[in-house]
Amino acid sequence: MNQGLTEWNVPNRIVFGSGAADEIGSYIEQFDAEQALIVTDEGVREADVLDPVLESIEAAGKEYTIFDGVQPDPTDTVVHEAADAYDDADADLVLGIGGGSSLDTAKAASIVVANGGRILDFKGSGNVPKSPPPSIYVPTTSGTGSEVGHWCIVKDSETNIKEEIGDVKLLADLALIDPNLTASAPPPVKAATGMDVLTHAIEAYVSIKAQSQTSAIALDSIEKVGENLTRAVEYRNGDLTALTAMARASMQAGMAFNGAGLGAVHALSHQVGGQFGVPHGLVNAILLPYVMEYNLPQVPEKFCNIAAALGESIDYDRRTQLEAHKAVRAVRELGDSVRIPVTLDATAAERDAIPQLAEQALDDGSLTGNPRITDQDDMEWILNRAFDGTFEYESRL
Numbered sequence: 183m184n185q186g187l188t189e190w191n192v193p194n195r196i197v198f199g200s201g202a203a204d205e206i207g208s209y210i211e212q213f214d215a216e217q218a219l220i221v222t223d224e225g226v227r228e229a230d231v232l233d234p235v236l237e238s239i240e241a242a243g244k245e246y247t248i249f250d251g252v253q254p255d256p257t258d259t260v261v262h263e264a265a266d267a268y269d270d271a272d273a274d275l276v277l278g279i280g281g282g283s284s285l286d287t288a289k290a291a292s293i294v295v296a297n298g299g300r301i302l303d304f305k306g307s308g309n310v311p312k313s314p315p316p317s318i319y320v321p322t323t324s325g326t327g328s329e330v331g332h333w334c335i336v337k338d339s340e341t342n343i344k345e346e347i348g349d350v351k352l353l354a355d356l357a358l359i360d361p362n363l364t365a366s367a368p369p370p371v372k373a374a375t376g377m378d379v380l381t382h383a384i385e386a387y388v389s390i391k392a393q394s395q396t397s398a399i400a401l402d403s404i405e406k407v408g409e410n411l412t413r414a415v416e417y418r419n420g421d422l423t424a425l426t427a428m429a430r431a432s433m434q435a436g437m438a439f440n441g442a443g444l445g446a447v448h449a450l451s452h453q454v455g456g457q458f459g460v461p462h463g464l465v466n467a468i469l470l471p472y473v474m475e476y477n478l479p480q481v482p483e484k485f486c487n488i489a490a491a492l493g494e495s496i497d498y499d500r501r502t503q504l505e506a507h508k509a510v511r512a513v514r515e516l517g518d519s520v521r522i523p524v525t526l527d528a529t530a531a532e533r534d535a536i537p538q539l540a541e542q543a544l545d546d547g548s549l550t551g552n553p554r555i556t557d558q559d560d561m562e563w564i565l566n567r568a569f570d571g572t573f574e575y576e577s578r579l
C-alpha cells in the first residue's frame with residue numbers, strides 16, 4: 183500500500199449496554215440465520231454467563247449448538263475442532279462469546295468454514311479469499327477488544343509461535359457488548375485483562391501509525407482505565423458503573439489499535455505467552471512500563487499526555503522527558519493497585535530464553551507500530567530490565 187495512506191476498519195454495527203445480551207435472538211433473526219454455532223470455553227459455560235444469550239435465542243425460535251472447547255492461547259488444532267463443530271451442526275452463523283481466546287477461535291474457525299484448508303495458510307494480512315458466514319462477537323472480559331477488530335491470533339501447535347491473521351472480512355457483522363457479562367470474571371482476570379486494555383490504548387496512542395481519531399479514543403480509553411480499573415477489579419454486587427466504563431474503554435482501545443497498530447509490548451508478549459503460557463494480559467501488564475521507558479525519549483510529548491490522562495499533574499510548558507516519566511510511574515502504581523507483579527520472574531518465563539524471545543519479537547507484526555526503532559540488543563535490554571525490575575523513573579522523579 184502507498185505509505186502515505188491510512189486505513190481504519192471497524193464493524194458496521196456495535197451494540198453496547200447493560201442488557202444487550204437479552205436482544206441477541208432478535209439480531210439472529212435479522213441475519214436470517216437459523217442455527218448458531220456458539221464458540222466459547224468451559225469456564226464461561228459453567229459460570230452461567232451464557233444463560234441470557236441462550237434464553238434470547240430460544241425466545242426467537244432459533245437453534246444453537248455449543249462448542250466449548252476453546253483453550254487459552256488457542257491453537258490451530260482447536261480452531262479446526264470449532265470449524266468441524268460448525269459443519270457438523272449445519273450452522274449458518276458464528277456466535278463467539280467469551281474472552282479474546284473464544285472470539286479469536288470463532289473468527290479463525292469462520293475462515294476455515296468459508297474457505298476450507300488449514301488455518302495457518304491464511305496468516306498475515308489480507309489473505310482470506312471468501313467472506314466468512316454472519317458473525318456476532320460478544321466479549322465477557324474487558325480486555326482484547328477482539329470483538330471490534332479484524333485480527334485473530336492463532337498459536338502454531340508445532341512451533342508455539344503465535345501467528346496473526348488479519349483481514350477486513352473478519353470484522354463482526356455485530357459486536358455486542360454487555361457489561362453485565364463481565365461481572366463474574368475473577369479479580370485477577372479482571373486485573374490482567376484491564377491492563378491489556380491499557381496496553382492497547384497506550385501502544386495505539388504512541389504508534390507511528392496513529393491517526394487523529396484513533397488517538398482521541400485511545401486517550402479517552404486510558405483515562406477511563408485509570409479512573410475505573412481498581413473499582414472494576416474490586417467489583418461487588420450491584421454497582422456496574424466501573425465495569426461499564428471498562429467495557430467501553432476496551433472497545434475504544436480495540437478500535438484504536440485496529441487502525442493504529444500496537445508496539446513492542448505486544449511483539450514481546452506474544453513470544454513470552456507463546457513459549458511459557460503466561461496469560462496475555464498478565465505479561466503485557468508486566469512489560470508495559472519497561473517498554474514505555476524504552477519508547478519515552480522518542481515521543482515525550484505523547485507520554486506527558488498519557489500521564490495527564492492518568493491523573494498526573496504535568497507542566498505543559500516543559501513537557502520534557504522528566505515529566506513524561508510520570509506516565510511510567512502512573513502505570514506502575516495502577517498495576518500495583520490491582521496486584522500485578524513487577525517482574526517476569528514472578529511468572530513461568532525463563533531468563534535463559536531472552537535472546538530467542540528477542541529475536542522472535544523482531545519478526546512480530548505488532549512491532550511495526552512501535553515509535554522507536556528496535557534491534558536485538560534493544561529487545562534484550564527491555565527483557566533484562568523486566569526480569570531485574572529496574573526503572574529509570576524511580577531515580578529521576
Ligand SMILES: [Fe+2]
Nearest residue numbers: 326378382462
Ligand atoms: Fe492485547
